[in-house]
Amino acid sequence: MNTQEAANEMSAFDIAQAQIEVVGKRLRLDPGLLERLKRPSRELTVNFPVRMDDDAIKVFTGFRVQYNQVLGPFKGGIRYHPDVSLEEVRALAAWMTWKCAVIGLPYGGAKGGVICNPKEMSPGELERLTRRFTSEISIIIGPHKDIPAPDVSTDAQVMAWIMDTYSMNQGYSVPGVVTGKPLVIGGSKGREEATARGVMYATREAAKNIGMDLSDATIAVQGFGNVGYNAARLFKEECSSKIIAVSDSRGGIHSSRGLDPKKVKLHKERTGSVLGFPDSNQVTNEVLLEMDCDVLIPAALAGSITVSNAPRLKTRIVAEGANGPTTPEADGILFKKGVTVIPDILCNAGGVTVSYFEWVQSLQHFFWSIEEVKKRLEDVMVKAFEKVWTTAQEEQVDMRIAAYIVAMKKVVEAYRVRGIYP
Ligand code: GLU
Numbered sequence: 001m002n003t004q005e006a007a008n009e010m011s012a013f014d015i016a017q018a019q020i021e022v023v024g025k026r027l028r029l030d031p032g033l034l035e036r037l038k039r040p041s042r043e044l045t046v047n048f049p050v051r052m053d054d055d056a057i058k059v060f061t062g063f064r065v066q067y068n069q070v071l072g073p074f075k076g077g078i079r080y081h082p083d084v085s086l087e088e089v090r091a092l093a094a095w096m097t098w099k100c101a102v103i104g105l106p107y108g109g110a111k112g113g114v115i116c117n118p119k120e121m122s123p124g125e126l127e128r129l130t131r132r133f134t135s136e137i138s139i140i141i142g143p144h145k146d147i148p149a150p151d152v153s154t155d156a157q158v159m160a161w162i163m164d165t166y167s168m169n170q171g172y173s174v175p176g177v178v179t180g181k182p183l184v185i186g187g188s189k190g191r192e193e194a195t196a197r198g199v200m201y202a203t204r205e206a207a208k209n210i211g212m213d214l215s216d217a218t219i220a221v222q223g224f225g226n227v228g229y230n231a232a233r234l235f236k237e238e239c240s241s242k243i244i245a246v247s248d249s250r251g252g253i254h255s256s257r258g259l260d261p262k263k264v265k266l267h268k269e270r271t272g273s274v275l276g277f278p279d280s281n282q283v284t285n286e287v288l289l290e291m292d293c294d295v296l297i298p299a300a301l302a303g304s305i306t307v308s309n310a311p312r313l314k315t316r317i318v319a320e321g322a323n324g325p326t327t328p329e330a331d332g333i334l335f336k337k338g339v340t341v342i343p344d345i346l347c348n349a350g351g352v353t354v355s356y357f358e359w360v361q362s363l364q365h366f367f368w369s370i371e372e373v374k375k376r377l378e379d380v381m382v383k384a385f386e387k388v389w390t391t392a393q394e395e396q397v398d399m400r401i402a403a404y405i406v407a408m409k410k411v412v413e414a415y416r417v418r419g420i421y422p
Pocket of ligand 1: 075076077078099147148149150151152179323348349351352353355
């Protein structure tokens with residue numbers, strides 16, 4: 001097996017463990033503690049039946065992995081996708097642990113997923129699947145135990161069904177059991193665009209530090225879901241950047257004059273894809289990633305920047321909107337090329353940060369203005385960015401290693417003061 005094949009063989013969880021191992025050794029962690037950090041606390045697999053619209057009973061499989069809770073209750077999204085696996089959810093739960101720690105949120109990390117294809121399901125089927133899955137995992141979730149949120153192909157409506165199902169079983173409303181809810185049942189202003197807004201703040205800080213002007217900067221965005229669309233929109237509206245390419249799972253579109261993300265979204269709603277948008281050229285997702293641009297935003301699934309395309313990337317900044325888009329080998333190549341990679345656990349942490357704001361508001365039944373949410377999010381992102389940037393300079397490492405150093409030190413300190421039970 002050559003190096004490239006070996007890299008392709010690495011699962012998301014292999015990557016998550018390798019990252020912990022490298023930084024753990026660097027921090028000279030106790031080997032036993034390092035072993036603990038490389039494994040999740042608990043994993044729940046559930047198989048459950050759902051009545052489909054044609055009256056057939058279909059069995060689905062879902063997971064909730066609770067990775068670590070030393071800093072606070074478990075926290076992390078739930079994704080619906082045909083390729084969800086326990087291995088992937090485990091990696092995503094590990095990344096949530098480091099994400100919350102690097103940002104300084106009082107949470108541990110968790111993640112959930114259901115193997116399904118939401119694109120082929122009716123709203124009624126999705127509701128029944130969500131309610132039954134919630135009921136299956138309700139033995140381990142709760143507002144002070146584990147708080148789910150949206151992720152790939154889950155949204156505010158799905159969160160409302162989770163909140164309602166959990167609440168009906170408790171006998172009273174429990175808004176704090178989930179974040180990313182609709183406003184009317186205790187959601188937070190600004191949660192929907194929060195991940196993308198965080199990506200924008202982090203990229204703005206990176207641009208300042210490398211002397212790049214974001215106005216007129218060219219931006220290519222892979223993925224046009226919640227994160228990709230809102231990032232494209234915010235960079236255009238608030239930074240006057242030029243969005244030269246966007247894509248979805250079917251392929252991408254390019255325009256050297258710049259795209260209007262709002263119009264592209266309307267086109268996607270009408271036709272099901274960004275493809276065929278007027279006055280644009282069709283490109284593949286592979287071509288989009290290698291496009292000459294100032295900022296590349298991978299905002300789709302894991303593993304899009306690998307040893308095979310990293311040498312050909314022509315961007316100055318990679319802002320990781322997705323979780324796990326860059327493999328460790330690709331990281332090494334980009335670092336040598338001088339590309340600034342803003343790692344996922346920092347770059348896309350705006351979502352969980354506003355989830356935290358929502359949880360605090362839900363627990364207090366006291367709600368903030370959009371200005372307050374934006375201001376607090378900006379403060380949190382700028383502070384975390386500076387800490388990671390400074391650590392990278394001091395330790396002469398890339399920003400991902402620096403982010404892990406900051407996050408793991410915090411978790412280890414929590415273990416030190418809490419001690420090992422019993
Ligand atoms: N799914 C998002 C993430 O990967 C948000 C998680 C949350 O808000 O708990 O960060």
